[in-house]
Amino acid sequence: MKYIILLFLTCLSLCLSQALLAQTASSDPPAEAALVPSEPPAPPSNVRVSDLANDDGHGIRVTWDLSPDDGAGRSSVISYDIYRTLNPNDPDSLWKKVGTVVLGVRTYADRGEREPGSGSYLPKHTNLYYRVYAVGAGVRSAVATAGPAQATDDWFNTMKVPELIFCLVFLVLTVRFINMAKKGIDLYVRPLAGIEAIDEAIGRATEMGKPILYVLGIGTAGDIATIASFTVLGRVARKVAEYQTSMIVPCCDPVVMTIAQETVKTGYADAGRPDAYKEDSVYYVTSQQFPFVAAVNGTILREKPATNIYLGYFAAESLLLAETGVLAGSIQIAGTDQVSQLPFFVVACDYTLLGEELYAASAYLGREPLLLGTLKAQDYLKAIVLVCMVALLALRMITGADVISKPFDAPWW
């Protein structure tokens, strides 16, 4: 302990000395004043309007050719103002300004609201007319008008083709491996220390007559890490029931608590000991991060669980929980998909499931063919990614052409 304090004091003094040495940054020079031209800039030309692609039917795209005074000529253009109306014969005052873009930009996406009562409502299937002005310092150009155009719904977002392909490939692979597993083909999975430790830890708890603490993190039921943790909780609960030991599951969210109660209950039922399940073993603490941690830390020191399992979504509380667990002498197994919290778990816990390992844990614990099938599909996709990376980079090195940078961002399909 004295080393900890010494180290801590050293860090503190370093921190303070660093703060004393800090220097104030110099302020930015003032911006140059803009020149005021005496004449309005030339207007933009060739204004076109069309339905905005990949939207909910409340958007129009306006495009134009730049004003001759934009970056050339008198260089007097500062921005472009875009106006919209339902009737092209409306007086200027009835044209509604919908947006402004800076000089050099040739397009504007007018995305409106869906509700008619809203101030920026843009009606669907209605003729709309647009005006574009080039704006100088205190003056604007003559008008350039275009229209009509109608906004319509789109039923497929073409920018999401990569995601669709990915999903289909994943689905096909999963179904294939599930079928293989169902036929009895052995699907190998390498041992994972963190998962193997769970069995051992439950046995230790039984020997010591101490409970197991299972923390699902501070996420809600809307976090996929929490859902992954439920799948592990069910299997842990089953083993806990088989070993006839007890478990404590404090929850940070009432929905999470409700699902956790069902999950633990199912685990006990699967083990053939439904009567051993105690409703109060899965309970709600509070929905706020630090009060939750304060309560769980208290529980750790009072109950001295043999094993603490932290799986799910965690933030700054990861270290608070894990270090308290160390003080209580518990075996600790943690897992999260939060990259920023993994270092603390790695340092303070006996076993840590890193990122994807959290999602694989239920398949490891269950060893059911259906679950192992999805694990195999994940590996195949990783292999595809690796092969593509090597092949495409080799192609780039051979051809020298930048044909693969950002391959998923542009709609090349």
Add this chain to the structure above:
Amino acid sequence: MKQQIPLVLVFVFGVLLAIQYFVPSEPSQRFYEVALDGLTVIGIFAMVLGIWSQIHVGYNKIKRRAEDWQYSVVTLVSMFGMAFCGLSFMGGLNGPIFRQLYNNIFIPIQAAIFSLLAFYIASASYRAFRARSAVSTVLLVAALLLMLRVIPTGPLADPINQIGSWMLMVPNMAAKRAILIGVGLGSVATALKIVLGIERSYLGKD
């Protein structure tokens, strides 16, 4: 009925919301908003279950005169006291007593618990520095280099600073990418297992 309907609901909502991502049309967007509203609204109703759980656990402890039952009294009284101060006639969230309780009890304790991290990171560092294997030595060296960045080390300050920044920029980015790619695959796999009904322990059994 008890098992099949929930499974059908999981499948239907799962598939519809997965497809919705690709469909930008107005009905699809409205469906998405209703689903998000659903998660929020059910969360509100679930709050009743949460409060019920708290009262149930606290009350049982007090009734049984279990160890430390007095603290359950403190929890329940402060919970209902705070909720009472947040009622309409007390001024709601901006009521004077509500704000006083929040600022003078909640905030100081919150700050104190957060600052415990300073002590805990010191003891965690101590443990990390007792490198037990080659892998933990790598972690230790990287951590030390980053810590040394804030210490005045004279002529070594510049190289240490540059190496530290490079480590944060380059290997850090590589590892984060590898983890995120894995997380992306893992979360899709988990979601798929749920939607297809391969994982169903959360739906109870009877």
Add this chain to the structure above:
Amino acid sequence: MTSKIAMRILTAIVALIFLVSWITRSGSGMSDSAFTNVRDGFLITFAVFLTLSIFSFLYRDNPFYKFAESLYVGISAGYWMSYGFWSTIVGNFVPRASRSLSEFFHVPYQERADHILIYIPIIFGLILLTRLLPKIGWLSRWSLAFIIGATAGLNLTRYLRSDFISQVSNSFIPLFVDWKGAGDFVSHISLAADGQFIAILSNWVIFVGVMCGLVYFFFSKEHKGAFGVASRIGIWILMITFGASFGYTVMGRISLLVGRITFLFGDWLNIL
């Protein structure tokens, strides 16, 4: 027995210090109103008491920590109840659900064509509450099924771009930045941070790091031979990252404590 007596003596000492602090702080109050000074004196003393109670946890669990913890959890739950009611129900749900309720709570009613749809989640919410009735408690699983199904559906596709596609896409980086042949590279080699050598090294580290990191996460292949070597490099890269993140965070965490020390020695004892 001895520990009980020691605890009583300690409680008496704490109570005494509390009283002295309260009286001292009340006496040094800045307000003209005696009540305000006494109240403020109590509040700051109580805040200090709670702060020190939380810190006492570092020694071991004790009644002061238990009290602070229970109070904190209770206050938090009460705050969450009030916040949930005013912010989520009154602020978000009432304006879309009913005109009369909006008028009752003095919030502007939001006229929407699809406002009837808000009642679908309410039905699911009510179904969830059947959990409190043992005979029909199984109905609550419908609501849980909605939550789980919706979450799974949302996660199936929604984070693919940020977590997968963008990460893969950004890993396609040139491995030989500004390459003009080996001779040119050797003659211009330097360790400058913005030089070609460091740029090439960085891109190679990123490329190899991502590849080996992915290899480490392979579950269905034994980590042996070349695969095992790649996997080991992967775990080394991960550990460098964890170490760097850990070291980077240390100073930030210590500044949190500095804030509390300033509160104790500045705001309370006035010696900073």
